[in-house]
Amino acid sequence: MSRSMRRGEPYTPDTLTRMWHKLGNAAGVRPIRLHDARHSCGTALHLRGVPLAVIAMWLGHADASITGRLYTYSQGEALRDAGNSLGGVFPSSEGTLLIDYQWQTMTGVERAAARRAGSPS
Numbered sequence: 001m002s003r004s005m006r007r008g009e010p011y012t013p014d015t016l017t018r019m020w021h022k023l024g025n026a027a028g029v030r031p032i033r034l035h036d037a038r039h040s041c042g043t044a045l046h047l048r049g050v051p052l053a054v055i056a057m058w059l060g061h062a063d064a065s066i067t068g069r070l071y072t073y074s075q076g077e078a079l080r081d082a083g084n085s086l087g088g089v090f091p092s093s094e095g096t097l098l099i100d101y102q103w104q105t106m107t108g109v110e111r112a113a114a115r116r117a118g119s120p121s
Contacts, residue, residue, distance in 0.1 A: 042067060 011019075020034040038059065045055045056064040 039070075042070075 017034055020037075021031070024031060042055055042059055045058065046052070052064040052068050056062075056067040059067060061067050
């Protein structure tokens with residue numbers, strides 16, 4: 001038990017980092033910085049549709065605009081979903097920029113599956 005815990009005081013950043021690494025090692029997962037986990041948390045909440053104001057409160061930000069700038073990253077899947085959504089509004093034919101963009105955002109495995117399904121390459 002840490003000295004902070006015994007005295008009921010907040011943990012220091014160094015104590016939290018040591019605890020994080022100890023838990024990660026015990027769980028057998030690859031090392032990841034605690035701050036990177038914070039980014040992942042903000043991004044995951046954003047991708048699940050949690051409002052930025054709520055994410056900001058969760059992460060301890062006074063202003064949701066910083067949350068939007070720093071902790072919410074566009075993911076390949078989210079970009080593909082956005083492209084598919086636009087495709088419903090602006091129907092596209094083979095060879096358009098929309099299809100080209102969707103193709104570029106796919107992983108190698110996804111491209112192979114699309115080729116097998118007969119999608120344009």
